[in-house]
Amino acid sequence: MKPLSAQKKYTWVLTLLSVFxxxxxxxxxxxxxxxYHKRPSFYAKASLTKLPDRIxxxxxxxxxxxxxxxxxxxxxKTQNKAKPFLIREEMENxxxxxxxxxxxxxxxxxLTCLRNxxxxxxxxxxxxxxxxxxxxxxxxxVEEFAAFxxxxxxxxxxxxxxxxxxxxxxxxxxxxxxxxxTRMRFHPNLAKLFRFKTVDIVSEGPGxxxxxxx
Numbered sequence: 001m002k003p004l005s006a007q008k009k010y011t012w013v014l015t016l017l018s019v020f021x022x023x024x025x026x027x028x029x030x031x032x033x034x035x036y037h038k039r040p041s042f043y044a045k046a047s048l049t050k051l052p053d054r055i056x057x058x059x060x061x062x063x064x065x066x067x068x069x070x071x072x073x074x075x076x077k078t079q080n081k082a083k084p085f086l087i088r089e090e091m092e093n094x095x096x097x098x099x100x101x102x103x104x105x106x107x108x109x110x111l112t113c114l115r116n117x118x119x120x121x122x123x124x125x126x127x128x129x130x131x132x133x134x135x136x137x138x139x140x141x142v143e144e145f146a147a148f149x150x151x152x153x154x155x156x157x158x159x160x161x162x163x164x165x166x167x168x169x170x171x172x173x174x175x176x177x178x179x180x181x182t183r184m185r186f187h188p189n190l191a192k193l194f195r196f197k198t199v200d201i202v203s204e205g206p207g208x209x210x211x212x213x214x
Contacts, residue, residue, distance in 0.1 A: 088112060098125040100208045103174065103182055106201050107164050110210055114157045119146035128202045128209035152195075156213060159196035166190065180204070181211060 087105045089097045098113075098121070100106045106126065113122040123132070123142045135141055149156065163184060166172045171190055175183045180203035191197040200211035 096121060096125075100126065101206075103184055103199075103201050103208065104164060104167055106208050106210050107160050107184075107199065110199075110213075111157060111160045111164065114149065114153055114160070117150070117153070119149045122149070122210070126210050128204050128211045130202060130204075131211055155195040159194045159213070160199065162186075162190070162194065163199060182208075 085099070085101075086097075087099050087109055089099070091097065096118075098109045100109055109126050110122060113119065113126065120142055123145050127145070132141075135145060163172050163186065166186070171187055173185050173187060175185070177183050177200070182201045182203075183198055184201065185191065185198040186194065196213050199213050201208050202211040203209075
């Protein structure tokens with residue numbers, strides 16, 4: 001048998017190594033499910049902690065979150081031509097304006113106010129008239145409201161934060177209770193993990209307001 005030249009030996013070794021590597025890849029690979037979910041940019045701004053870019057579910061499914069604010073070039077062009085809708089706007093004179101036309105806007109504004117301990121701002125701009133009237137009937141007002149939020153701030157923030165995160169994954173059930181009230185609640189398997197499990201939101205004036213968290 002004629003001996004191989006050095007060049008042929010080198011080529012033969014590389015070929016053999018390539019076969020082993022490719023074999024390892026095909027043997028070691030297993031199917032993974034990856035789901036991409038849009039997450040509005042205001043979720044991150046409202047959250048008390050840094051939101052994960054991806055999570056892995058118990059069944060191995062990988063959830064990857066994509067910032068919906070940057071997901072479309074067309075949307076960017078539209079925003080450049082018209083003033084974007086801001087759920088929270090800080091004016092030059094220091095005033096803050098809160099707006100909400102979707103339930104998640106109410107959740108995000110509530111979470112931001114909890115994070116910043118802006119209890120009076122939440123009372124003035126995001127709390128419904130119905131709730132304020134209920135406080136008034138009990139001889140209470142913004143001071144008692146603020147005291148309750150300060151006492152339960154961490155538990156409230158945990159619940160609202162998780163509810164925001166759960167919306168793209170359908171971990172939250174939305175129910176129409178009538179009279180302009182929408183109830184957002186955790187699925188039973190999540191509800192047991194939180195002290196506050198439901199958020200009621202009411203249509204009031206040109207937008208939505210917070211009715212209660214319980």
